[in-house]
Amino acid sequence: MAWLKRLVGAALVLGCAGAAAGWPLSAPVRLDAAALTQLGPGDAAKGKRIFYAGGCTSCHAKPGSQGDARLQLVGGLELKTPFGTFVPPNISQDPKDGIGGWSVEDLANAMLKGVSPSGEHFYPAFPYASYARMKPSDIADLYAYLKTLPAVAGKAPGNSLAFPFTIRRGIGLWKLLYLSNQPVIPLPDGTPDPVVAGRYLVEGPGHCGECHTPRDFAGGIKKGEWLAGAVAAEGSGVVSNITSGEGGIGRWSAADIANYLETGFTPDFDSVGGTMVDVQRNMAQLTPEDRAAIAAYLKAVPPHPNGYPARKKTVN
Known part of the structure; x- marks a missing residue:
């Protein structure tokens, strides 16, 4: 069975080589300095338009909420897909459980590049593959509007995914295929x-x-x-x-x-x-x-x- 050992050994070598090559290709990529200069100061009135065009309440409002309660962006909706269950997070202005501590650059990197402030890939259940086509100035306007909304404490439950979808690094390879601003x-x-x-x-x-x-x-x-x-x-x-x-x-x-x-x-x-x-x-x-x-x-x-x-x- 020497041939089997050689085959397994070759497969292991190729697998390791593929992983080594894929590691740098899958790294999160943030906006460059030129894109960040396009953010501008942000206008909350204009940001309200982007907020509704982007449908933020559809995923991030508390399920079943009505009226002004829909502006309490605590998250928690369960999106059950073939890849597992994704739960949109709290994006209220709460600095601990929401995004109240984010900078405008953090929001821009999240929406245009799908990268978190900590440098991790977001899952594309967050539709940044579409948001990537947005103008940076519109992201700044949205940021200004989000700052006018209430802070709501409470973290949404985490995602429920099976292997290999738990490996976020692999999303970097997905982005190479599907993330474009064109x-x-x-x-x-x-x-x-x-x-x-x-x-x-x-x-x-x-x-x-x-x-x-x-x-x-x-x-x-x-x-x-x-x-x-x-x-x-x-x-x-x-x-x-x-x-x-x-x-x-x-x-x-x-x-x-x-x-x-x-x-x-x-x-x-x-x-x-x-x-x-x-x-x-x-x-x-x-x-x-x-x-x-x-x-x-x-x-x-x-x-x-x-x-x-x-x-x-x-x-x-």
Whole structure:
């Protein structure tokens, strides 16, 4: 059985060599000095817009909270996925249990690079793969707005993950494949300003593709099927195709889309349901111009057939 020993030995050598090579490649990467200079002083009034465009309350408000209580960003929602259960943390201004002790640079590195103040990778259940397309100045504005919100004590429970997903360092390799600040959909010169503005809101802070786009085996978004709908990360439902392709929203006008985001009613007078309820509630806080821009962009996205197997649709 000498050949078996040699084979095992070779596998061990290759495994160690691969681990050694992957270690520096998987290291957390923070923003460089040039990006940090773009943060600026921050404007809380502008940051409120980014807060609702980013849907911060959807994951970080206490589950079941209503009204002003949704601004108590204590976390605790359980996101049950094939990779395990992720629990969004407390991002209130509590300096011990929340992010009250974070600097604006800390927030920027978290949202644009997925790196914690302690230098660890965040799991991409935190949608920094979309936030990476945001302007640093918008992060500074958001930081200023978050500073106006209450501090709430209490840590959210930790994530519940199985090996190998407990190894955060491996996320660095995932980032090499999927983390980019480049737009998903290229737009030609002369594209109307509302479409460009809508692309920023949808692809960046709105992170619409995180739910509405199919994912590959590693959990990365299939950009070739952008916004085509997907199997829901939780449960057995699906998330809608929001392109103009078959099964999508091609018969909706831009005005229909903007009205849905404001009121929660479809052109057929059906009402928003499922996890989209929170999203629509956030979109209603934006300006009419922002909702019109989102609608204009969605009408410009290339059409795709549904990005999920045929089944009864249970998530709007």
